[in-house]
Amino acid sequence: MEKKVSTTAEIRSHIKACAKLKKSAMETFEEVHNIYGDQQPSYRTVSRWLKKFKDERESVKDDVRSGRPKTPQRKFNNKVWMTKHGKRPVIAKRCQSTKKILYAIFFDREGVVLQFPIPEKKSVTGKMYKYKILHKLKQQYKKKRPKTGIKGIFLLHDNAPAHKSKLVTDFLSKEGVIVIPHPAYSPDLSPCDFFSIHKT
Structure with missing residues (x-):
């Protein structure tokens, strides 16, 4: 039987359904493994998400985390509007700071x-x-x-x-x-x- 191509959200939704049916972590892991094959998460991940859903979590999405975005913003910030024959403006680059002496x-x-x-x-x-x-x-x-x-x-x-x-x-x-x-x-x-x- 060909394994189903899945997304993380889809797998978590399945784990959420198992939580509603009050299945154990091992039962849930084996069920996920049988359905999704190599794409299934580890037992530890399944167990963690199963506990979250049993604790009345509803969302299958990751929590929003603060901090630096994964996608570098430097190239995006350097975008400028230009005419067809215009010259690209010079972008200042950070220079090496003064060397420290011990x-x-x-x-x-x-x-x-x-x-x-x-x-x-x-x-x-x-x-x-x-x-x-x-x-x-x-x-x-x-x-x-x-x-x-x-x-x-x-x-x-x-x-x-x-x-x-x-x-x-x-x-x-x-x-x-x-x-x-x-x-x-x-x-x-x-x-x-x-x-x-x-x-x-």
């Missing part, structure tokens, strides 16, 4: 100590953090504290792989930097919070 910034209670721009298309590795960033920080503290330099400062940074690498932890330990433990999944202090730490 910084490694260090603060103490007096303000910003170091701002280090991360090179474009580079990620912060343990090697970069030690030889580029922490080395620069060490130089800054040598100017601020000629006698002790970076030794004895308290450093709070998160648990990023670069910060936890052996290369970095060994360097900080050797330089006498005291690393403040940072609990896992704990948010970093906001830069403005550092300025609320008053001098003692």
Whole structure:
């Protein structure tokens, strides 16, 4: 027997009729399968719609959903009236915005100590953090504290792989930097919070 070509609404109407006859989900699924063959929805879908109709739903259509329409509107919006020999107007295209720059910034209670721009298309590795960033920080503290330099400062940074690498932890330990433990999944202090730490 040739299977009937059907629409979604038609199949849902059949499920609705089964709901009126108080048939079970399995009975309804088998009946739909026998009538519509490969076009029938899954058992889960049949069961879901059967429950909706038993809960007194009447419409077999999908609920209206908010959000972006499925059909792209850009080409439609770009349509213009033109004369036979007229030239199509130039349509403005969105330009690439200004590129963002990632910084490694260090603060103490007096303000910003170091701002280090991360090179474009580079990620912060343990090697970069030690030889580029922490080395620069060490130089800054040598100017601020000629006698002790970076030794004895308290450093709070998160648990990023670069910060936890052996290369970095060994360097900080050797330089006498005291690393403040940072609990896992704990948010970093906001830069403005550092300025609320008053001098003692």
